[in-house]
Amino acid sequence: MTIMVKVALAPVHDEHLVSAINDAGAQLVSIDDAQALVWIGGADGFPELPDGIEWVALKTAGIEEFMNAGVIDDRRQWTNASGFYAAGCAEHALALLLAGLRQINTAVRNGWDKDGIDTKVRTLRGATVGIIGAGGIGRELTPRLKACGARVLAVNHSGRPVDGADETVPTSELDAVWGRVDHVVLSAPSTAATHHMINDDSLAALPAHAWVVNVARGPLVDEAALHRALVAGEIAGAALDVTDPEPPAADNPLFALPNVIISPHVANPASALTREMAPFLAENIRRFAAGDELISKVVVGRDY
Amino acid sequence: MTIMVKVALAPVHDEHLVSAINDAGAQLVSIDDAQALVWIGGADGFPELPDGIEWVALKTAGIEEFMNAGVIDDRRQWTNASGFYAAGCAEHALALLLAGLRQINTAVRNGWDKDGIDTKVRTLRGATVGIIGAGGIGRELTPRLKACGARVLAVNHSGRPVDGADETVPTSELDAVWGRVDHVVLSAPSTAATHHMINDDSLAALPAHAWVVNVARGPLVDEAALHRALVAGEIAGAALDVTDPEPPAADNPLFALPNVIISPHVANPASALTREMAPFLAENIRRFAAGDELISKVVVGRDY
CATH class of the missing domain: 3.40.50.720 (NAD(P)-binding Rossmann-like Domain)
Known part of the structure; x- marks a missing residue:
């Protein structure tokens, strides 16, 4: 009994x-x-x-x-x-990445600007997406990205292969990842080790067509470095569901950039x-x- | 030789x-x-x-x-x-649908409006998506939707099963489809038979939480009926890559609605x-x- x-x-x-x-x-x-x-x-x-x-x-x-x-x-x-909440967060990460690649942000802001938008549309097909901190969200995001024809490079603590990922590397090799991906999705916890992992160095190593997506925690990104890189065209765009601090200041300069999408921490509503x-x-x-x-x-x- | x-x-x-x-x-x-x-x-x-x-x-x-x-x-x-161009169009359709469900449009327009956005975020998981005119784009879109946990109800001319779809019905049964789906993606050619398939009747039959995505041709949608339905809250939103005519008039009233996303015919850039x-x-x-x-x-x- x-x-x-x-x-x-x-x-x-x-x-x-x-x-x-x-x-x-x-x-x-x-x-x-x-x-x-x-x-x-x-x-x-x-x-x-x-x-x-x-x-x-x-x-x-x-x-x-x-x-x-x-x-x-x-x-x-x-x-x-x-x-x-991993599945919902993975869906939101995919929504943010696709919105950036397909220029939904520009379409919402600028209306029927065909000449301005047509040449900027990119595709996930054939692109390599790095999932940084590939735990629960990474396991859910991987099959979604693969269904879109992307290649997945997962990064996690142990380097133990993530199901479905084309490659998994341990966090200790993260420095070499930025130069090998087209886009990154951050889904790591906020710790001393992950603080400002998006910084001047990683932004310089990413390709100019890269979108950076953050559905994890704001402190993973050095927002001042991100702003500089976006203005300088070092990367193509950033789609952030989290900021540091939250809520962000109304005059956070990231809001003023055309190649930034900020959603108000709703990956997991x-x-x-x-x-x-x-x-x-x-x-x-x-x-x-x-x-x-x-x-x-x-x-x-x-x-x- | x-x-x-x-x-x-x-x-x-x-x-x-x-x-x-x-x-x-x-x-x-x-x-x-x-x-x-x-x-x-x-x-x-x-x-x-x-x-x-x-x-x-x-x-x-x-x-x-x-x-x-x-x-x-x-x-x-x-x-x-x-x-x-089917794979690219399918990717764009997914980007538009996810942008609507995850309220990327509202985030881009309104900034950090957490209270306004949080309760409006929806998920593809468990949702039934009708693909109306499931040819090449439908074949590419189906696995993308399935990877996101959606159910796919495909509609095509013959009713011949679309690989991976949960159900395929012939166009002759289209009238009964609107009430059975959560969202629809239009990917049918523009013909006399498909003209204004989104009209007062189909809009009334769709659920109030529905998003209508059009990556096909503008004339499939009766834009005046769509505007009425959106204002009345008969459906949740519309994400259109095509309009009728193109380009749309700058004062097309759809541009003024918060629950409309219009991209400038760039599914296939x-x-x-x-x-x-x-x-x-x-x-x-x-x-x-x-x-x-x-x-x-x-x-x-x-x-x-």
């Missing part, structure tokens, strides 16, 4: 996650009675955890905020949402977040009940 | 096509000495054809212009470029056209020399 897992959901309830908790056969309880806490707020207001809490499930993939606030301890298991998270939460509750390894466990102290 | 095929290229020479003619083992000659004419101009200025011309290769997929000018006769073979056409021309010259069936033959009098 199975004992029901007791799960708390805070700071607010949410229909998708309440359904997931029920579907997984768990009991929704208050935090003081819970074995597991599903925390769908930010680091501000994170509660003192009762000793009974054996597992905390966070709703975001990036957890810098919680790391910085010092709430993540080693007295229980923590999971983030790494991988839960907040409005769809709990709906996307729900099936993964249900699976993790089943695993927790069975004593199995949880999906998307936070490895405390790991620097990606 | 093979006799070299004599090919004329007019009204101008082009490096990609000259290479293709040479690569195929043909001889570049003047039109009076030629067996085949590669005509890369429009219908205006089309020459009186010497009797020696057995085959005319046109550079465009749509040949209404030549049909209307009455230059296409049944005394020789004619080929158009149907299918030559004129600047890349002969480069894309070259390998197909070389193959057709080899077939002509061998007496084999040509690729992309025009069937005179056929109404698609």
Whole structure:
């Protein structure tokens, strides 16, 4: 006979996650009675955890905020949402890259400017796309790029081959990648090692027709260096779903460049977040009940 | 021993096509000495054809212009470029559809409007996309959509199953399709039968979240009906690479709508056209020399 897992959901309830908790056969309880806490707020207001809490499930993939606030301890298991939103982020990355290559940005801004746009349209077919930080998003993005006839050069920590990629190289060889790709998609976490990986040097090494797409975190890009490179024509364009800081200043000079697309951090829309998270939460509750390894466990102290 | 095929290229020479003619083992000659004419101009200025011309290769997929000018006769073979540009057009259709679903247009227009954009972002995953007129472009678009997790409902003349599509139905059942799809991509030729297939009735049958993408020909869409439907919120948006007429009037009211994307007929950019056409021309010259069936033959009098 199975004992029901007791799960708390805070700071607010949410229909998708309440359904997931029920579907997984768990009991929704208050935090003081819970074995597991599903925390769908930010680091501000994170509660003192009762000793009974054996597992905390966070709703975001990036957890810098919680790391910085010092709430993540080693007295229980923590999971983030790494991988839960990968497919949506990959789709957004493809949308941004294609929008740049097909000059959708220019068409939206300039109207029927056929002479100005026709010669600037590029194709993904035959292009090599570097996916920098090829984890969950990279696994989802790779088949989408391959279906468009692109070649995929994946870069990840270990260099372990990414399914479907034409080539995978370890992060230690990143310096040599910029000169070998037509375009790059950034999907790495924000760490000391990835800070400003797009800088004067990498921008100079990229080809002049390159589009840089960032669906990861703003600090991966040195925005001042990017602005210089775009103005100088060192690369063709940048399509960013993230900036540093967020929101960006209204007078951020990147907004004024014709070859920049900025979407407001919606690769994983907040409005769809709990709906996307729900099936993964249900699976993790089943695993927790069975004593199995949880999906998307936070490895405390790991620097990606 | 093979006799070299004599090919004329007019009204101008082009490096990609000259290479293709040479690569195929043909001889570049003047039109009076030629067996085949590669005509890369429009219908205006089309020459009186010497009797020696057995085959005319046109550079465009749509040949209404030549049909209307009455230059296409049944005394020789004619080929158009149907299918030559299919991959590029499919890529552009995907770029337009994703730009709409991921609200790239709104981001370009409005900047960091997170609250306004977040709730409007949609995904291709799980969506059913109708490809109306699923020929060459449909065959290329289908695997791209499937890689994004969409379901494909193809519509073509015969109803013969399109490779990879989840379902194919014949044009005769088109009326029932509008209510069964989330989004549509138009890739049918412009004929009497396809004229204004997007009209008050089809727009009313489409769901309110639908995006309509047109990479075919402007006359497929009743633009006045489309404008009414967009203003009324009957569909979510329209992404058009073609208009009726072209170029559109600067005060075409579609330009003023926030949920419209118009690109200036660049799914198949004129600047890349002969480069894309070259390998197909070389193959057709080899077939002509061998007496084999040509690729992309025009069937005179056929109404698609």
